[in-house]
Amino acid sequence: MSAGLGVGDVRDRPERWPVVDSSPAFKGPVFGVRRDRVEMPAGDGTEVVGRDVVEHIGAVGVLALDDRGRVLMLRQYRHAVARMLWEAPAGLRDVDGEPLHELAARELLEEAGYRAGRWDTLVDVFTSPGMADERVRIFLARDLAEVPADEIDFERVHEEADMPVVWVPLDEAVRKVLAGELHNMIVCMGVLAARAARDAGFAALRPADAPED
Secondary structure: OOOOOOHHHOOOOOOOOOEEEEEEEEEOOOEEEEEEEEEEEEOOEEEEEEEEEEEEOOEEEEEEEOOOOEEEEEEEEEHHHOEEEEEOOEEEOOOOOOOHHHHHHHHHHHHHOEEEEEEEEEEEEEOOOOOEOOEEEEEEEEEEEEOOHHHOOOOOOHHHOOOOEEEEEHHHHHHHHHOOOOOOHHHHHHHHHHHHHHHOOOOOOEEOOOOOO
16 A cells, blocks of 8 residues: 555545546437546656546446345346346436435336335445446345336336346355356446345445435
């Protein structure tokens, strides 16, 4: 560890290096790309270098844990990686002003058909900070109740047309992550964080409406 720094310093903090200029390169409904020229340290001075940044609206994920210690997973086709992935319910932050825990509750209901009586913040992550500003909050949902299909007003199409649901014991889910059998970021981060939280008696979890910064 660098001189003068200790364990207490290991905490992310906001910082913005000078941007000489910035220009849009692409704009889509979910993400855009901008090109920045950033002033960065170089030797005894500074140097202006180019960085492309993916601007993403962000997302939430739900690690749903039932009273038997099982994790809810569903399978979904992901074209970008050409795989059928086992995932957790998740959704884009595409409604302005919608509280994140309410978005998470909506995704759990629409994608999996469950409501939760207990919500906690499990973990906050930047998915690929070397190139994107996308951030994801993963919630832990407990005290689950299944909702009859005729009470769910949601039509599944495209990638969501066929998403089978399976309940996996949490320890087995952790084993699958470490064995390389699961690859979805929300599932991998979620199940590892959930077991750590469980082993600590869920005492360190933040409330569902905890600030992100």
